[in-house]
Amino acid sequence: MDANGVLSFSDDLVFKKKKDEVLNNNNDNGCSHLQVLEAEHQKDEEDEEEEEEEEEDNSIIINGDDPLDHPTIPGWFCEHCPQWPGQAHFLKVDKVLFQGKSAYQAMLVFQSSAYGKVFVLDGALQLTEKDECAYQEMITHLPLCSIPNPKKVLVIGGGDGGILREISRHSSIEQIDICEIDTMLIDVYKKYFPEIAVGYKDYRVNLHIIDGSAFLSSVPPGSYDAIIVDAFDPIKPDDEVVRSKLFENVAKALKEGGVLCIQAESLWFPSLDIQILISKCKQVFKGSVQYAWTIVPAYPSGVIGFLLCSTQGPKDVDFKNPINPIDSNKNFGVATQPLKFYNSEVHSAAFCLPSFAKKAKGLRSNN
C-alpha cells in the first residue's frame, strides 16, 4: 500500500489446505490477512482421470435448514431468494474449484454444467461466466454512455474486476478508483476468473483497500464524473442505504451532472416499488433518477435492476438516450473480448418498464 492508501498488485494468494481450520476460524479482528482454502479437488486439477472417483466430494449443501423451506440436493448448488420465497434455482456442480473464508466472507468457486464457472459469496451466487456480461456491461455503460467525456470514475465494491474491465473500454477515462475491502476476494477472482479480473490490469486503476463509505467521506466534493456501486444487496425503497449518509456522500462526491449507478431489486420482486424508490432518491439527487433493468438468467427471476441518479448540471442527464456510445469495433483498454451484451439499442430498451412497474404499488387497483 502506498502513501495514498493505494495497493499495488502482487499475486499474494496464500493457499492452505486445512479445510476445517479455515472454515471453523472465527477471525474477528477485521484485518485483511487472508485465510484461503484451496478445495481438495483443485490439487487434482491436472488429473482429470480421477474426476469421477471424486464425485462424492462435490456434494454442496448450502442451505441446511428445513428442507421444505430450502431444498438441498447433493451435487447441486442451490440458491433460494429471501425476497421472493417459495422458489429455488439449482445448478449442477461438475467440480468444486475453490472454497475458502476471508476475514469478511465465505467464498466458493465451482465449475457448473450450465453456466461455466460460478462464484458464490456467503451462499449467494455472485456471477457466472455465461451471463456476467449482461450485468457488468450494463452497470458500467448505462452510466458512462449517458454522460459526455467521463474522466474520473469511482467503483465501490465490484472486487471481481468486471466493472473495471468495462470502464477500461472508455478512452476518455483518466482515473479509475476502486474501494474493495476484501483482498482475498480479488485474488480468488484473479486466479479463477482471469477474463473478468483483467480489469485490474488497466494502468488507470487505483485499488483502495478500504470501506467505500469511509473512502467517500474523505474525498473532496465534486471529484467524480461517475460512481458505480456494486457492494450491497440490490436496493429497495426501505433499505437503510437509501436513507443513509452514503447516498448523500455519493451526491457530494460527484461533479455537477455526475451520475450514480447502483444495483436495484428485480422488478418482479414483490418487495420492490420502483416509483417509491425513485421518489426517495429524488430527495437526494436533484438531476434525473431512473430505474433500468437487464436479464441475468442465473439471478433469481432472471432479471436485475439498476438505479441511475444524477446530480444537477447544466441540463438533466437523459439516461434513456445515450450520448456517448462505445464503438464496438474499436478495442480500447484491457478487455480481451469485444462487448457481448451492451449496445445503444439495449441501453434505451433497459428503461422501458412493464405497465405494472410504472405505477406505485399503493396506487394500483389490483395488487
Place this chain on the structure above:
Amino acid sequence: MDANGVLSFSDDLVFKKKKDEVLNNNNDNGCSHLQVLEAEHQKDEEDEEEEEEEEEDNSIIINGDDPLDHPTIPGWFCEHCPQWPGQAHFLKVDKVLFQGKSAYQAMLVFQSSAYGKVFVLDGALQLTEKDECAYQEMITHLPLCSIPNPKKVLVIGGGDGGILREISRHSSIEQIDICEIDTMLIDVYKKYFPEIAVGYKDYRVNLHIIDGSAFLSSVPPGSYDAIIVDAFDPIKPDDEVVRSKLFENVAKALKEGGVLCIQAESLWFPSLDIQILISKCKQVFKGSVQYAWTIVPAYPSGVIGFLLCSTQGPKDVDFKNPINPIDSNKNFGVATQPLKFYNSEVHSAAFCLPSFAKKAKGLRSNN
C-alpha cells in the same frame, strides 16, 4: 359441436376421484373423452384446518430419474430444461388442486407459494398466475398492434384462453377462431384459472376442436389478418415445424401483409441461433421477419422469445414500431383487468437484442 365444427361451451368437466385408475390409464384411442381426476386436496377445499395433516400428500416428484441429472424434492415442483441442462427451478407447492390425464396429456394444477396457481402439462410448466401477463399480452399485442385494423385472427393452441382474452381487447376484431384439440385442458383452465379462460366468453370466439395443422389446410387462402401459434415447444432453427408445411400453410392462410406470431426459444439457450432462424423463415415469409422477447420468471432462463413474420403487403410490416396502440384506459372486451405488462414502449424494446444475439453463432469469434 355445430355444423361448422364449432363447439359451444358447457361446463362439462367430469370429475372422478379414483387417482390410480386415471393415472394408470393408457387411453390411446385418440378420442377426446375426458378422464379427469380432482386431487384429493380439492375435496377439502373449504376445510383449511385439515391442510397441515395433508402435507405429505402434497409431495410432487415430477422427475424420477437419476437425482444427479434431475433433482427432486418432496413438496416442491421441479422443472429442468432439456435445452439448457444442468439447472432446475423449484417451486414450493402449497396445495395440489388438480391432477388428471386427458387422451393427449397429463395435467397438474397447484397453488404455489411464489407464483400463485401454476398449470403443468406433461411435467412442463405452462403458466403461472403471477407472470402469465408477460407472455399472453406480448404474444398477442406484438402482432396485433403492428398492423392496422385487424379483423380476423386465428389462434392455434392457446387453450388456456389467455390469448383470446388479450385479442378481445381489440375493438376492430370481428372474428376469433381457435384450434385446440384437448377439451379437457380448456375445462381445467375454466375451472381453476377463470381470469385467464375468460377469453372464451368473447362472443367473437369460435372454438374448433381440431388439430391446427389440419384446420389450416382447410381454410381459404388469405383468410386471416393474424395467426398466433401457441402449440409447440418454442421453436428453433432445426425444428421440424420451421421446415414443415405448417409454416407454408400459415403464410397461405394470411392476407397480404398479415402476421404470424409464434413462440421461439429463449435467447439465452445455447441451441438458439436467432439469425439462422430468421433467415430460414424468410424463405417462407416474404415480408418482415423479426425475433422479439419478453421476461417470464417462471420459465427457464427467465426469458421467452417470439418469432414475428409477415407476408408481403403494400409495404413491409414494421414490427418494432406499433401503429395500432391499445388505449389502456379503454376497457374493451371480456378481460376483467387492465393490461398489466404490455405498452408501446415495451413493444419496441422487445426487439432490441443483446450484441451476442445479433450475430449468427457460426460467425462469432468467440462462441
